[in-house]
Amino acid sequence: MRKEKNLGEFEIIVLAALIRLGTDAYGVSIRQEIETRTGRSVSVGALYSTLSRLEEKNYVASRMGAATAERGGRAKRHYLIKAEGEAQLEKSVFMLGKMLKGIKAWPETLKNLACL
Amino acid sequence: MRKEKNLGEFEIIVLAALIRLGTDAYGVSIRQEIETRTGRSVSVGALYSTLSRLEEKNYVASRMGAATAERGGRAKRHYLIKAEGEAQLEKSVFMLGKMLKGIKAWPETLKNLACL
DNA sequence: CTATATCCTCTACAATGTAGAATAAATAAG
């Protein structure tokens, strides 16, 4: 069994996006979700290689879907976070929360972490 | 001017520790702060190389202090987060917050795994 | 001086982050 390692920053973001998107998660939508929500640009390669690594770690599952009847509507690969992935994400977020909790200076920013 | 890059997960943790410790921050106390607060073990090398990289990026400043009159009380290197570091940390935490905000069901397992 | 404690530096390598070209597969146009 692979030793449990801490998630990287981008891995956290990707896993969070998977939770947000639920069954609608595939390459393009995930990328879109992250970009619009964080304002940060994400290259295709960055996203897919991270997804692939998360899958190797058994944090994420994927399956090929069917093509759709739109122009360029080739088959998508759908991604879903697994229980192990959620658990690990929770652990990482918990750690960050422990470190960040109580640091004043950020009025709005920390409010977003109130879910911890 | 170095391009602004996103902070890594551990970098976030270290910067947060620096804020928490204020003027008491030096190698051992920083390590202690992170370990007790997160329950995660931190190797000496991991910490110092991260601090050193944060300093190169102008996010942190350090200076050598004086020795103290305790057994083994050799001089400590004191670290202090800089304004640039705080700004960058806030940016990273803001992004994470945006992605994590509103995710409720942490402990819950996704039941949709069957559809894979 | 030798022992022991505290603390930092250095080296080496593993894992994660990132970009963009290449490729694949679908419909639309002519």
Added chain:
DNA sequence: CTTATTTATTCTACATTGTAGAGGATATAG
């Protein structure tokens, strides 16, 4: 049907971060 265009994923290559631990420096105690 052949080419253009659109949507999507795969692949390759390299940069940055993460991590461990040996080793060296410097302090007091005895």
